[in-house]
């Protein structure tokens with residue numbers, strides 16, 4: 001009994017849901033419908049350029065015998081796909097249903113009747129064309145998206161052909177007879193042609209990058225970690241979303257926690273950016289030694305009353321002035337541990353643990369270590385997103401300082417802490433906030449820009465709900 005109970009509990013709590021994702025993306029029905037709009041336009045312009053395969057065949061006309069025909073140089077002149085519907089196909093991918101489509105084709109015909117060849121051009125009008133197909137989506141072993149077509153069915157209601165040139169007595173003889181085989185041939189080719197297009201797409205997907213280098217230090221892995229999950233009203237993709245160091249790959253101490261995108265269908269896309277992704281990035285920059293900066297007096301704002309020299313710093317280190325009268329100083333700031341980001345509902349919490357080592361610059365330019373401080377700061381941040389820019393604001397929630405060692409005697413810790421806190425609140429953060437308020441432009445990918453975007457900080461992740469706009 002007890003074991004059965006334990007197994008039921010285990011089954012309930014730890015169902016194999018696959019690997020946890022660092023980034024999640026969702027396409028809603030609204031997104032799919034927008035995609036269909038410009039997707040069909042793209043298909044139309046592609047098809048108009050595309051070479052339509054030649055058709056050859058023969059058929060038998062009573063009394064005359066076998067007629068061999070070929071049609072070639074077929075071009076699509078018009079394509080109307082007004083009544084097409086795309087929807088999610090639960091568990092598979094996307095279903096496309098086209099009904100009452102109309103295609104106008106132009107091409108060259110050749111026939112051989114009783115060994116007499118004849119040729120000319122023709123206009124072919126296919127109406128009442130219906131096609132339904134499914135585009136299955138999955139994930140391959142390398143984490144790339146995989147697609148295939150399945151359950152393709154097509155039918156043609158009417159096919160009218162008008163011949164030009166050639167001997168009219170000849171083709172008038174068999175116009176009626178040619179309609180049926182042509183209709184059969186055109187219909188027979190539709191699904192295989194569509195399948196070829198999807199195979200081409202699959203080949204492109206196979207060569208797609210699943211990681212991108214961001215700067216000399218970091219790259220991001222955005223391969224799929226799970227098979228896309230297609231529900232009735234949306235399709236979800238789980239991406240790894242982990243940053244790694246360029247050159248040397250060090251396992252980060254973080255692992256993604258599960259999170260769920262909320263149900264909302266008002267936007268085309270939902271993106272979930274986990275704190276795991278941000279922390280894996282911070283880990284990369286920290287281990288690469290990128291989170292350090294040296295300050296000298298000329299980098300301190302001119303209007304600051306406190307300077308980086310022994311005279312000014314002597315306020316907090318009374319013996320400094322006596323040991324090194326009137327000498328410039330340098331401050332080396334670095335992260336002591338990797339910065340840690342936590343997402344709480346409506347706030348981003350950032351903990352920065354740093355050290356600051358101060359040096360006196362001796363007349364022969366050697367640096368003499370003066371003191372070493374540990375600085376711990378907590379910040380709370382907000383994010384905002386408008387059209388193509390991401391911005392935000394930060395506020396200091398906590399700051400403390402401790403002296404690790406001093407070669408210059410006793411330290412006025414409280415005074416120094418109060419002054420640094422003031423400097424952060426009055427100078428550093430307002431400067432940062434001014435930049436953050438202006439925001440940073442988001443890159444436009446495949447000419448898609450974000451419109452009507454909202455950002456919300458949830459437990460463990462930042463949710464971006466947005467529409468997209470395509471501008472060619």
Ligand SMILES: *[C@@H]1O[C@H](CO)[C@@H](O)[C@H](O)[C@H]1NC(C)=O
Pocket residue numbers: 054055056070
């Ligand atoms: C159709 O026949 C023509 C000549 O009759 C030939 O050149 C062409 O390659 C054939 N095309 C196909 C697709 O069989």
Ligand SMILES: *[C@@H]1O[C@H](CO)[C@@H](O)[C@H](O)[C@H]1NC(C)=O
Pocket residue numbers: 080081082
């Ligand atoms: C389909 O759309 C075209 C314009 O894109 C329009 O001319 C045509 O009348 C429409 N056909 C139907 C059946 O709605």
Ligand SMILES: *[C@@H]1O[C@H](CO)[C@@H](O)[C@H](O)[C@H]1NC(C)=O
Pocket residue numbers: 292293294332
């Ligand atoms: C800071 O200065 C030290 C000593 O001069 C040097 O080794 C280090 O590379 C400098 N760091 C940066 C980020 O410039």
Ligand SMILES: *[C@@H]1O[C@H](CO)[C@@H](O)[C@H](O)[C@H]1NC(C)=O
Pocket residue numbers: 362364366
């Ligand atoms: C620089 O001067 C200090 C003291 O004046 C001395 O201890 C140190 O050895 C000097 N360094 C160099 C490289 O000359």
Ligand SMILES: *[C@@H]1O[C@H](CO)[C@@H](O)[C@H](O)[C@H]1NC(C)=O
Pocket residue numbers: 446447471472
């Ligand atoms: C994006 O738009 C530019 C013109 O503004 C066009 O040249 C380019 O081909 C488009 N790229 C894509 C991927 O659609």
